[in-house]
Amino acid sequence: MKMPDYLYLVLGMGLATYLPRMLPLMILSRRRLHPWLKEWLELIPAAILSALIAPMLFTQSTPRLLFLGKPELLAAVPTLLFAIKTRSLAGTVIIGMLAYWAVGILQVP
Amino acid sequence: MSSTTTSIRSGMSASWPICLGYFPIGLSLGVLAQKGGLAPWQMALMSLLVFAGSSQFIAVAMLGSQASPLAIVLTTFMVNLRHLLMSSALAVHFPGVSRRFLALFAYGVTDESFAVNMTRFSRGGWSRQSAITLNQAANATWLVSTVAGVYLGQFIPKGALGMDFALTGMFICLLVLQVHNAAAALTALVATVVSVLAYLWLPGTAYVIVASCTAATAGFLYRRMQTGRGMR
Numbered sequence: 001m002k003m004p005d006y007l008y009l010v011l012g013m014g015l016a017t018y019l020p021r022m023l024p025l026m027i028l029s030r031r032r033l034h035p036w037l038k039e040w041l042e043l044i045p046a047a048i049l050s051a052l053i054a055p056m057l058f059t060q061s062t063p064r065l066l067f068l069g070k071p072e073l074l075a076a077v078p079t080l081l082f083a084i085k086t087r088s089l090a091g092t093v094i095i096g097m098l099a100y101w102a103v104g105i106l107q108v109p
Numbered sequence: 110m111s112s113t114t115t116s117i118r119s120g121m122s123a124s125w126p127i128c129l130g131y132f133p134i135g136l137s138l139g140v141l142a143q144k145g146g147l148a149p150w151q152m153a154l155m156s157l158l159v160f161a162g163s164s165q166f167i168a169v170a171m172l173g174s175q176a177s178p179l180a181i182v183l184t185t186f187m188v189n190l191r192h193l194l195m196s197s198a199l200a201v202h203f204p205g206v207s208r209r210f211l212a213l214f215a216y217g218v219t220d221e222s223f224a225v226n227m228t229r230f231s232r233g234g235w236s237r238q239s240a241i242t243l244n245q246a247a248n249a250t251w252l253v254s255t256v257a258g259v260y261l262g263q264f265i266p267k268g269a270l271g272m273d274f275a276l277t278g279m280f281i282c283l284l285v286l287q288v289h290n291a292a293a294a295l296t297a298l299v300a301t302v303v304s305v306l307a308y309l310w311l312p313g314t315a316y317v318i319v320a321s322c323t324a325a326t327a328g329f330l331y332r333r334m335q336t337g338r339g340m341r
Contacts (some may be wrong), residue, residue, distance in 0.1 A: 005178065006151055006154075007154070008178065009168075009182070010154055010155045010158045010159060011158060012178065012179075012185075013155070013158070013159045013168060013181065013185045014158035014159050015182075016164075016183075016185040016186035017159050017160070017161045017164060017185060017186075018215065018216060020186075020189050020190055020191075020192040020193045021189070021192045021195075021196050021215040021218040022196065022211070022212060022215035023193070024196035024197040024200055025196045025197075025199060025203060025211050025218075026208065026211055026212075026215075027200075028197055028200035028201075029200040029203040029204055029205065029206055029211060033200075033201065036329070038201060039329055039332065040325050040326065040329045041197055041201060041325075042198075043292065043293060043324070043328040043329060044194055044195070044197070044321060044325050045198060045223075045224065045228070045231075045287045046287040046288055046293045046297045046300070046324075046328075047296050047297070047299075047320070047321040047322075047325045048194065048195065048220070048223070048224075048300075048317065048321045049224055049280050049287060049300075050284060050297040050298075050300035050301045050304065050324065051300045051301075051303075051304035051316065051317045051320035051321050051324070052280060052304075052317060053277065053284065053301075054300070054302075054308075055304060055305060055308040055316065056277055057277075058305050059308055059309065064308060064309050065309070066309065072274065072277060075271075075274055075277075076281060079274075079277075079281050080281055080285070083281055083282040083285040084285055087282075088282070089126060089225075089279065089283070089286075090125075090126070092278055092279070092282035092285075093129065093130075093275055093278045094278075095278070096271070096274050096275070096277065096278025096279075096281065097271035097272060097274050097275055097278060099271070099274075100271040100273065100274035100277075100278075101271030101274075
């Protein structure tokens, strides 16, 4: 793709990315939020994290199917246990990587 | 002055799991972009102006299949709608903060920075300087690794050291840190089930928004019932 066309494309993409990130922050940060909305928003991190993680562990992508034998799922078990036990972000990331690496080695004969 | 330095330092040091996780993803995006005919400067421009992993992957694939620019921009918009939710949840921690700061901060709101910043904010002692430093560190890593992928991606072995699991591991721990009561646990459970179902049945990334809103509402109703304050 040539220069002006490509520039318009990434500018459009940039705007489509930036606006959803910026508008709620701008609008909601200078307003007193209703307690109900605040309570609901407090649950959003746990909700989004679970929603992002679950398909990575329980599904395959092309075609989209339920699949319970992914190496990601096997590695997630010790990772989750370690996170619950230690609550250490650094430790969990390292244990997770080691577990995923080990699962990869064990699976390939 | 020294408190600013401390803030920046803690932002940098909190960003390492994100940076570690971005590296393999950024490299593989760079490799795909190179195969799809993008020059290093084109990759750099996209990572700088867009800074959104999943939409950049989709854009590179769509460019390869000669999709129209309008279709690519619309898809990007759909994929990034989930950030409306994240930006709303973050707003609680920036009451009355200047528009300039928010404009700059919003640029770095990603799944990963959102998750780390929210957890740190709710734990306390996390300044907005630390938060924006973390965003910028993640952005810099993304820019460098995507461009590096265009140059040297094919030489890096796939799955080196389990790096592909770094972000998943980070998300798992951040989720554990977010689940500090029954309402949050219920929310996580509902989100997991709904997200898998929605992923199988709905196109694109709609599953994130559908599952998150359903689950947060379920958790909210549960908490309301628990506290016996009624629904009025």
